[in-house]
Amino acid sequence: xxxxxxxxxxxxxxxxxxxxxxxxxxxxxxxxxxxxxxxxxxxxxxxxxxxxxxxxxxxxxxxxxxxxxxxxxxxxxxxxxxxxxxxxxxxxxxxxxxxxxxxxxxxxxxxxxxxxxxxxxxxxxxxxxxxxxxxxxxxxxxxxxxxxxxxxxxxxxxxxxxxxxxxx
Amino acid sequence: xxxxxxxxxxxxxxxxxxxxxxxxxxxxxxxxxxxxxxxxxxxxxxxxxxxxxxxxxxxxxxxxxxxxxxxxxxxxxxxxxxxxxxxxxxxxxxxxxxxxxxxxxxxxxxxxxxxxxxxxxxxxxxxxxxxxxxxxxxxxxxxxxxxxxxxxxxxxxxxxxxxxxxxxxxxxxxxxxxxxxxxxxxxxxxxxxxxxxxx
Numbered sequence: 176x177x178x179x180x181x182x183x184x185x186x187x188x189x190x191x192x193x194x195x196x197x198x199x200x201x202x203x204x205x206x207x208x209x210x211x212x213x214x215x216x217x218x219x220x221x222x223x224x225x226x227x228x229x230x231x232x233x234x235x236x237x238x239x240x241x242x243x244x245x246x247x248x249x250x251x252x253x254x255x256x257x258x259x260x261x262x263x264x265x266x267x268x269x270x271x272x273x274x275x276x277x278x279x280x281x282x283x284x285x286x287x288x289x290x291x292x293x294x295x296x297x298x299x300x301x302x303x304x305x306x307x308x309x310x311x312x313x314x315x316x317x318x319x320x321x322x323x324x325x326x327x328x329x330x331x332x333x334x335x336x337x338x339x340x341x342x343x
Numbered sequence: 344x345x346x347x348x349x350x351x352x353x354x355x356x357x358x359x360x361x362x363x364x365x366x367x368x369x370x371x372x373x374x375x376x377x378x379x380x381x382x383x384x385x386x387x388x389x390x391x392x393x394x395x396x397x398x399x400x401x402x403x404x405x406x407x408x409x410x411x412x413x414x415x416x417x418x419x420x421x422x423x424x425x426x427x428x429x430x431x432x433x434x435x436x437x438x439x440x441x442x443x444x445x446x447x448x449x450x451x452x453x454x455x456x457x458x459x460x461x462x463x464x465x466x467x468x469x470x471x472x473x474x475x476x477x478x479x480x481x482x483x484x485x486x487x488x489x490x491x492x493x494x495x496x497x498x499x500x501x502x503x504x505x506x507x508x509x510x511x512x513x514x515x516x517x518x519x520x521x522x523x524x525x526x527x528x529x530x531x532x533x534x535x536x537x538x539x540x541x542x
Binding site for chain 1: 348349351352353354355356357358359360361363364365367368369371372413414415447
């Protein structure tokens, strides 16, 4: 990691998206992402050269962010997406974008309602696009577990979203 | 349907981090800690300190090298005069109390470093001695690893720990040459440093 600032720039969108899809809340996601990068920097200071050279940045940062998220779950945090969040878009927004945002919010709401093991697996694999092997590294579970949790999570989403209007 | 959901899930990942994220992270890193430097027997030591005490020491050729190791440009800030005096006194071997911020280490690593602090200037101990003293006599290798990760070299004297066969062992701040130089400077007799020290 020749430059920590460059590392943050490379990964900040992905780690923020990860945190947002775990927490469902922008401010909370911002906090989780910030803390994850601060922890990443501190952890990096304690690594020897070999570990630094073999570090896979993307799964490493996702794992730190996941730990931050899980630690914060121990505190009582209201995680709720309000129904009205998609109901009052800015007036000038084109209808198609409004529809798309509404569908995104609906999907995110159902994602957040999944049992946590399913949600974490689905977010890592299907939202963040990590390969199964990297998702397994992040979660610290066998690849087979990630696959079955993704499968179950997707099936539940499919059941809940059966009537989801297709948006393009 | 599944592939449609997968496509929509992928779109959920299409987010932009707030523009304030990077500045906030850097402010947290920089706000808490700063550094000052002072000359030592083996080069310039950059002492990083924060509200909880000294958290790291880097022996480096200059600020550029320090920043490269840290990964960002940490702010240099003059410490309170009292802290600078204590740090200089500690380097000169005078008994002063320094506060170390070791909260990022594991309990085992902290035990190892605390024990190393007890080795008097001018003397050496073995890795096995530390392992026995902290009640983990079989963890000799782990002791070596913990000492290698010592974030505060010079002040937490990992250089006073040598191998049981009399060889000097590794040293993070410039290798065995600097370890030997430090020990001689602290008054360890050359004869006590073993035959394998001629590096």
